[in-house]
Amino acid sequence: MQGQPIPFIELKENQTSEGLETTFEIHPQAIKMLQSIADRKVAVLTIAGPQRTGKSFLANRVLKRQKGFAVGPTTMPCTKGIWLWSQPIPLNENTSILLMDTEGLNSVQRDLGVDTKIFSISLLLSSMFVFNQLGHIDEQSIENLSLVIKLSENVSVGSEDKSLSQFFPTFLWVLRDFSLDLKGRSPSEYLEFALQDQSNPGPDGERKNLIRRKIREYFKFRDCICMVRPIQDERRLARVEEEDWNALRPEFISAVQDFERRVSKNIPPKQINGTTLTAEMFLKLSLEYVDAINSGGIPQILTSLDRVIQQEARNLLEELKSQYSKKYQDALQKMKPPFEDEELIQLQKQIEAEIFQRLEQKSKEIIDNSKINSMKKELHEMMSQDLQTRLEINKEQSTTVANQILQKFFNTFQIPVLENVDSIKPSLLVDQFQVYSRFFKYYMETVKGHQKYKHFSEKVPSFLFSHFEKLILSVQKVYIEENNQTKKYLVQAREGEERLRKTIANQESLLYEIQKERDQLKYEVENWTRESNKQEKIKSLELEACQAKVGQLTQELQNKKEKSQKLKQDYQNLQEQLQRVRNELNGKRVECQQLLKRMSDDSQSFRESGEDISNDLVLQYKDMKQQAHQMNDFFKRRAMDHSQQSIFLQEINKLQQDKFNEIIKLREDYKQKKQKMKEDLEQEKIRKSLKNNLEHFIKQNEELKAKNMTYYEKYEQAQKNQQHLKQMSAENQRLSQRLEEKSENLDMHIQVIENFTKDIEKLTSIREDLEQKLAFMNSEKSQLVSFKESFPYILKEALKWVLKQNSKIKHAMKSVGEEEQKIIRDCFHEVGINV
Numbered sequence: 011m012q013g014q015p016i017p018f019i020e021l022k023e024n025q026t027s028e029g030l031e032t033t034f035e036i037h038p039q040a041i042k043m044l045q046s047i048a049d050r051k052v053a054v055l056t057i058a059g060p061q062r063t064g065k066s067f068l069a070n071r072v073l074k075r076q077k078g079f080a081v082g083p084t085t086m087p088c089t090k091g092i093w094l095w096s097q098p099i100p101l102n103e104n105t106s107i108l109l110m111d112t113e114g115l116n117s118v119q120r121d122l123g124v125d126t127k128i129f130s131i132s133l134l135l136s137s138m139f140v141f142n143q144l145g146h147i148d149e150q151s152i153e154n155l156s157l158v159i160k161l162s163e164n165v166s167v168g169s170e171d172k173s174l175s176q177f178f179p180t181f182l183w184v185l186r187d188f189s190l191d192l193k194g195r196s197p198s199e200y201l202e203f204a205l206q207d208q209s210n211p212g213p214d215g216e217r218k219n220l221i222r223r224k225i226r227e228y229f230k231f232r233d234c235i236c237m238v239r240p241i242q243d244e245r246r247l248a249r250v251e252e253e254d255w256n257a258l259r260p261e262f263i264s265a266v267q268d269f270e271r272r273v274s275k276n277i278p279p280k281q282i283n284g285t286t287l288t289a290e291m292f293l294k295l296s297l298e299y300v301d302a303i304n305s306g307g308i309p310q311i312l313t314s315l316d317r318v319i320q321q322e323a324r325n326l327l328e329e330l331k332s333q334y335s336k337k338y339q340d341a342l343q344k345m346k347p348p349f350e351d352e353e354l355i356q357l358q359k360q361i362e363a364e365i366f367q368r369l370e371q372k373s374k375e376i377i378d379n380s381k382i383n384s385m386k387k388e389l390h391e392m393m394s395q396d397l398q399t400r401l402e403i404n405k406e407q408s409t410t411v412a413n414q415i416l417q418k419f420f421n422t423f424q425i426p427v428l429e430n431v432d433s434i435k436p437s438l439l440v441d442q443f444q445v446y447s448r449f450f451k452y453y454m455e456t457v458k459g460h461q462k463y464k465h466f467s468e469k470v471p472s473f474l475f476s477h478f479e480k481l482i483l484s485v486q487k488v489y490i491e492e493n494n495q496t497k498k499y500l501v502q503a504r505e506g507e508e509r510l511r512k513t514i515a516n517q518e519s520l521l522y523e524i525q526k527e528r529d530q531l532k533y534e535v536e537n538w539t540r541e542s543n544k545q546e547k548i549k550s551l552e553l554e555a556c557q558a559k560v561g562q563l564t565q566e567l568q569n570k571k572e573k574s575q576k577l578k579q580d581y582q583n584l585q586e587q588l589q590r591v592r593n594e595l596n597g598k599r600v601e602c603q604q605l606l607k608r609m610s611d612d613s614q615s616f617r618e619s620g621e622d623i624s625n626d627l628v629l630q631y632k633d634m635k636q637q638a639h640q641m642n643d644f645f646k647r648r649a650m651d652h653s654q655q656s657i658f659l660q661e662i663n664k665l666q667q668d669k670f671n672e673i674i675k676l677r678e679d680y681k682q683k684k685q686k687m688k689e690d691l692e693q694e695k696i697r698k699s700l701k702n703n704l705e706h707f708i709k710q711n712e713e714l715k716a717k718n719m720t721y722y723e724k725y726e727q728a729q730k731n732q733q734h735l736k737q738m739s740a741e742n743q744r745l746s747q748r749l750e751e752k753s754e755n756l757d758m759h760i761q762v763i764e765n766f767t768k769d770i771e772k773l774t775s776i777r778e779d780l781e782q783k784l785a786f787m788n789s790e791k792s793q794l795v796s797f798k799e800s801f802p803y804i805l806k807e808a809l810k811w812v813l814k815q816n817s818k819i820k821h822a823m824k825s826v827g828e829e830e831q832k833i834i835r836d837c838f839h840e841v842g843i844n845v
Contacts, residue, residue: 013073013097016040018110019131019300021091021124032124034131034300040094041293047098048290049372051105051279056132056179058112059142060154064186067251068142069111071266072099072273076251092128098289105279108292110136122157127303129157130164134299134309135292136179138277139229146190147183147204149218156217158224166310174228177282177311181229184269188236201234235272237265282315290325294318319381326372327385330365334393337361338400348407348458358397365389408459415457416469419449425481431492431727434485436734439741442481446474496724503717510714524700531693538690549683 017037024031055072057065070076073095091112098106112132133139143151167174183201192200205226207219225232240250240262255263280287287295298314341357342349366386423445428434435441453466 013095015093015111016043016096017091018094019092019128019296033304034091034127036293036297036300039096043094043096043098044289044293047106048288050098050289051286052098052108052289052292053101053105053137053277053279054108054110054135054179054292055138055140055273055277056110056112056136057140057142058129058132059140059184060144063142063144064250065140065142066111068140068184068266068269069095069109070251071270072107072109076255092132101274101277101279106289107277108289126157126160126164130161130309131296131299131303133161133178134165134311135280135296137280138182138273139179140182140184140273142184142186144186146185146188147201151204152218152221155225156221158228159217159221161224161228164308166308167312172283172312175230178228178230180276180278181225181232182269182272183232183234185234185236187239189238192236197234197236200236201232233272235265235269237269238262283312285315285319288322291318291322294321323381323385326369327388330369330385330389331392333368334361334365334389334396337364338396348404348411350458351401351404351460353458354397354400354404358393362390362393365393404459405461408457408461409465412453412457412462412465415453416465419453420473423449423477425477425484428484428488431488434488438485439478439481442478499724500722506714506717510710513710521700528697528700531697535690535693542686542690546683 016039018040020035020037022033022035024033057068059065093111095109098108101107110132112128141155143154145151161174165174167177185197195203205222207222208215238259238261239247240258241247241253242259246253250258280292282295285291295314295318298317299309302309302314338357338361341361345353366389369382369385369389426433426438453462457465
C-alpha cells in the first residue's frame with residue numbers, strides 16, 4: 011500500500027517562566043488527509059506500549075509491508091507524539107481503518123503527565139487499542155499500564171450514569187518474544203489469569219491490584235496474542251524489518267498473521283454513545299480533546315461529542331441547504347421558465363425527499379431522532395420559503411410571458427378584410443377558430459403557472475367576444491352591402507327591362523313601318539326592275555352594236571397598234587443603232603483628236619528633228635477623213651427617214667384619238683346605267699340593314715332577358731349567403747357558449763381543487779385529533795384495565811368495612827323479600843363476601 015507516516019498529534023515544547031510547557035497540535039497533513047475522506051466511517055487502530063518494543067513493526071504488518079513507520083535499533087524513540095498512516099486502509103465499502111502509532115510510554119525524555127495525556131487521547135480515539143510489550147505479563151508489565159489509574163483524573167465522561175468503560179476501545183495485549191509454557195492454557199486465559207488480584211501482594215502490591223482492577227473495569231473486551239522471537243540471532247534482531255519475511259521463524263509468522271486476522275475481523279467502527287464517527291467527526295473530536303488538554307482541562311467525552319455532533323449537524327444542515335439550492339438550480343437550468351406551479355412543487359418535493367434521504371443517511375448514526383426531526387423541520391421551512399419565493403418569481407415571469415404572448419396574439423389576430431361576398435369563405439369562422447385553437451395550444455404549452463389561467467380568463471374571452479362580434483358585424487355589413495347592391499342591380503335590371511320593353515315596342519313599331527315601307531319599295535323595285543329590264547334589253551342591243559363596232563375599231567386599232575408597235579420597235583432599233591454609231595463616232599472623233607494631237611506632236615518632233623512626215627501616215631489620215639464623210643451622209647439619210655416616220659405616227663395618233671373619244675362616250679353611258687343599278691342595290695342593302703337591325707334588337711332583348719335571369723340568380727345567391735351568415739352567427743354563438751362553459755368548468759375545477767385541499771387539511775386535522783384521542787383512550791384504557799383488576803378487591807374490602815361498621819344493612823336485609831335477599835347475596839357473593 012502506497013503512503014507514508016504523517017504526524018497526527020504533535021508535541022510542542024515551549025519554555026515559559028514557570029518552566030517547560032508541552033502543548034498538543036493537530037498537524038495540517040493529518041487534517042488534510044482526514045478531510046479527504048470526511049464522509050467515510052473510521053475504525054481507529056492504535057498501537058501503544060513501552061518504547062523500543064516493536065510497535066511500528068506491528069503497524070507495518072497491518073499495512074502488509076516490512077517498512078513504513080520508522081523502526082530503529084537505538085533507545086531513542088522513533089515515533090514522536092501520535093502518527094497516522096497517510097492512506098486509510100479500506101475495511102468495507104463504508105469504513106476505513108486509520109492506523110495510529112503512539113510515542114513510547116514511560117519515555118525517559120518526558121514526564122509522566124505527558125504520557126498520561128497521550129495514553130488518554132489514544133484510548134478515547136481508538137476503536138481497538140493494541141498494547142505491545144516484550145516478554146510475559148509480570149509485575150513490571152502491570153506497572154507499564156499504571157497510567158490507567160490516572161484515566162479518571164484526565165478524562166471525564168460528562169454524565170453521572172455513564173462509565174468510562176463504555177467509551178474505551180477493544181483491548182488487545184501483544185506479548186513479543188514470549189517464551190513461557192502456557193501449560194495448555196490459551197493466551198486469553200493467560201491474560202485473565204494475569205489480571206486477577208494477587209492474594210499475597212508484596213510491597214506496592216495493593217497498587218498493582220488496583221491497576222489490574224482498572225484494566226478489567228475499563229476494558230470489557232480484551233484479548234491476548236503471544237509471539238515468539240522472530241529470529242534467534244541477537245545481532246539480526248535489531249534490524250528485523252530488513253530481514254526477508256520468509257526467513258523469520260514460522261511460529262512468529264503464524265502469530266503475526268493471527269494478529270492481522272484479528273484486527274481486520276474484530277476492529278469495530280469508532281462509536282461514542284451509539285454515534286458512529288466519520289473522519290470529519292473524528293478530526294473535530296480530536297481537536298476538542300486537544301483544545302481541552304491545552305487549556306489545562308480534561309477531555310469531556312459526551313460534551314465534546316455533543317459539540318462535534320452539533321457542529322456536524324450545523325455543517326450537514328448548511329451542506330444540505332447548499333445541495334438543495336444547487337439541485338434546484340441545476341434542475342431549473344434544464345427547463346425553460348416560466349414553469350408550472352405543480353412542476354416547482356413536485357421538483358421541490360422530489361429534492362426534499364432526496365435531501366431528507368441524504369440527511370437520514372448521514373445523520374442516522376450520529377444524531378438522535380429529535381434533532382433529525384428538528385433539522386427536517388428547519389429544512390422544510392427553508393425549502394417551503396424558497397418554494398414560495400420561486401413561486402412568486404415564477405408568477406411574475408408567468409405574468410410577463412402571458413402578457414407578451416396575449417399582446418402578440420391580440421396584435422396579429424385581426425379581422426380579415428372582406429371586400430365582397432366572394433371574399434367570405436364558407437370556412438371563415440372555422441379558420442378563425444383554428445387560428446385561435448393553435449394560439450390556445452401554443453399559449454398552454456408556452457405559458458406556465460396558475461397565472462396563465464387568470465390572465466387568459468381575464469383578457470381572452472372579452473377579446474374573442476369583441477373580435478367575433480366585429481367579424482360577424484363585418485360579414486353582416488358585407489352581406490348587407492351586397493344585398494343593397496343586388497337590390498340596386500335588380501332595380502336597375504327592372505328599369506332596364508322596362509326600357510328594353512319600350513325599346514322592343516318601338517322597334518316592333520319601327521319594324522312594322524319598315525316592313526310596310528319595304529313592301530312598298532319592293533313593289534316599286536319590281537316595277538323599276540321590269541322597266542329596267544326593258545331598258546336593259548334595248549341598251550343591250552345598242553351595246554351589242556356598239557360593241558361590234560368597237561370590236562371592229564378595236565381590231566383596226568389593234569392592227570394599227572401592231573404596226574405602230576413594229577414602227578416603234580424599228581424606231582427603237584434605229585435609235586439604238588444611231589446611238590451606237592454616235593458612240594462609235596464619238597470614239598472615232600476622240601481617236602482622231604488623239605491621232606491629230608499625236609500627229610501634231612510627232613510633226614512637231616519631226617520638225618524639231620528635221621525629218622519629213624511619212625506617206626503612210628498621210629494615207630491613214632485620208633482614209634479616216636473619208637470615213638467621217640460617209641458617216642455624215644448616213645446620218646443625214648436617217649434623219650430624212652425619221653421625218654417621214656413622224657408624219658405616219660401623227661396620223662396613227664389621230665385615229666387613236668377618235669377611237670378613244672368614242673370609247674369614252676360608251677363608257678360614260680355604261681357608267682350612268684351602272685350608277686342607277688348601284689342605287690337600286692343601295693336600297694336593297696338598306697332593306698337588309700333594317701332587317702339586320704331588327705334581328706340585333708331581338709338579340710339584345712334576349713341578352714337582357716339573360717341578364718335579368720342572372721340578376722335574379724344573384725339575388726337568390728344573396729338570399730342563400732344571408733341564410734349562411736345567420737348559420738355562422740348561430741355557430742359563433744354556440745362556440746361562445748362553449749367557451750363560457752369551458753371557463754365555468756375551469757373555475758369549477760379550480761374551486762373543486764381548493765375544496766379538496768381544504769377537505770384534505772380538515773381530514774389531516776381530524777386525523778391528528780383522532781390520533782390524540784386514540785392516545786388518550788389508550789392511556790385511559792390502560793388505567794381502566796388496572797382499575798378493573800383492582801376494583802373487586804377494593805369493593806370487597808369496602809363492603810367488609812361497611813358491614814363491620816354499619817349493622818343497619820343486616821337489619822335492612824331482614825326487611826326485604828327472599829327473592830331480593832337472594833339477589834343481594836349473589837351480588838356480595840360475586841365479590842367474595844358471604845352475607
